[in-house]
Amino acid sequence: MQTIDLTQVPVVDNHCHGIMQDQTFDDIAGWRRSFTESTDSGMARDHVASTAFYRRLIRTLADFLGSEPEEEAVFAARTGRNGRELTGALLCAANVDTLLLDTGFPPPEEVFPVPEVGEIGGCRTEPMLRLEILMESLLAEHDSLDDVKEALATELDDVRGRGYVALKSVAAYRKGLDIREWPREEAEASFHEYRRVAGAGHARLVHKPLLDTLLHVAFAQAARQEVPVQFHVGNGDAETDLLLGNPLYLRPVLQRSDYRGMPVVLLHECYPYTRQGGYLAAVYENVYLDLSYGIPLLGYGEMLSFTRQAFGVAPTSKLMYSSDGIGVPELHWISAIDGRHAISEALGELVSRGELDLSDAEAAGESILRANATRLYRL
Numbered sequence: 001m002q003t004i005d006l007t008q009v010p011v012v013d014n015h016c017h018g019i020m021q022d023q024t025f026d027d028i029a030g031w032r033r034s035f036t037e038s039t040d041s042g043m044a045r046d047h048v049a050s051t052a053f054y055r056r057l058i059r060t061l062a063d064f065l066g067s068e069p070e071e072e073a074v075f076a077a078r079t080g081r082n083g084r085e086l087t088g089a090l091l092c093a094a095n096v097d098t099l100l101l102d103t104g105f106p107p108p109e110e111v112f113p114v115p116e117v118g119e120i121g122g123c124r125t126e127p128m129l130r131l132e133i134l135m136e137s138l139l140a141e142h143d144s145l146d147d148v149k150e151a152l153a154t155e156l157d158d159v160r161g162r163g164y165v166a167l168k169s170v171a172a173y174r175k176g177l178d179i180r181e182w183p184r185e186e187a188e189a190s191f192h193e194y195r196r197v198a199g200a201g202h203a204r205l206v207h208k209p210l211l212d213t214l215l216h217v218a219f220a221q222a223a224r225q226e227v228p229v230q231f232h233v234g235n236g237d238a239e240t241d242l243l244l245g246n247p248l249y250l251r252p253v254l255q256r257s258d259y260r261g262m263p264v265v266l267l268h269e270c271y272p273y274t275r276q277g278g279y280l281a282a283v284y285e286n287v288y289l290d291l292s293y294g295i296p297l298l299g300y301g302e303m304l305s306f307t308r309q310a311f312g313v314a315p316t317s318k319l320m321y322s323s324d325g326i327g328v329p330e331l332h333w334i335s336a337i338d339g340r341h342a343i344s345e346a347l348g349e350l351v352s353r354g355e356l357d358l359s360d361a362e363a364a365g366e367s368i369l370r371a372n373a374t375r376l377y378r379l
């Protein structure tokens with residue numbers, strides 16, 4: 001089969017999260033928790049170590065750290081290194097051009113500040129604004145729905161001017177992607193219900209008419225400024241209702257002509273809805289599909305499979321690499337290795353079948369790993 005060499009292409013990781021300043025773990029099970037979406041304690045203890053992702057991580061990390069390819073030896077080797085230095089070594093080895101960081105989670109006080117990650121990793125870093133967190137803080141400050149909507153519109157009136165390259169919504173984690181338009185009375189009632197639950201403070205915004213109504217305020221601002229909005233889609237933490245994380249639910253939002261200025265980035269290859277996400281990227285000019293190789297935590301064959309699915313339906317100009325790495329630097333690092341590998345293998349197959357010529361394939365690989373994101377986020 002034709003091989004496409006992408007090993008030297010620096011990546012723009014268009015969606016990832018902060019790295020914890022404290023990289024110490026009490027035991028191996030604690031570290032293993034970084035490699036599962038499950039919050040069930042028995043998963044890290046008894047099952048994570050037997051996933052294909054984890055086995056590959058251990059072997060690859062053993063090579064990098066110069067230890068035996070056994071879990072305990074790898075854990076001891078990474079524990080023996082200072083967190084800042086380990087982070088720097090892994091990010092440099094990953095050959096990162098830019099990291100786009102969702103600053104909404106983990107809490108900012110626990111992770112390296114955005115500019116510091118860049119210094120440590122020898123790369124550029126840019127923050128993204130998580131909408132639901134901003135909404136929750138505005139809901140704590142204002143006494144009427146109209147005031148909250150106005151405050152939100154003001155906060156988002158100049159997204160780039162405030163230092164953010166994109167917005168991100170986790171509506172899929174909260175109430176699903178069927179983001180609707182609600183009659184005023186229902187949105188008001190939802191606001192009062194939220195305030196009743198939150199008292200004078202914060203509450204998790206899972207009040208659907210209220211959340212949907214505020215999302216439309218954000219979409220109008222994003223569309224006017226042509227600022228990309230990332231949507232968490234498909235696979236996610238244990239709270240996600242995967243059924244309502246199907247990207248096809250976004251159709252009413254995508255169909256609105258006044259939102260066409262808003263680039264929509266469907267995260268995590270919409271796993272397992274990659275074909276549906278790829279289809280949307282093929283149909284709607286403003287829809288892009290993110291190919292994330294850190295999370296979901298998959299075996300390599302499954303990564304290759306979703307990469308093929310994306311290539312089979314979506315234009316390569318609509319695909320962008322990411323890690324969704326979070327907490328530990330191992331995720332940002334191994335994702336870059338696996339992502340380059342899967343993308344080059346899937347492109348090589350297209351060349352072998354005569355669908356692409358070699359130079360097209362190399363250009364497509366460069367676009368997916370770096371250039372598409374550079375252009376879309378105006379880096």
Ligand SMILES: [Zn+2]
Pocket residue numbers: 015016017102324
């Ligand atoms: Zn994420």
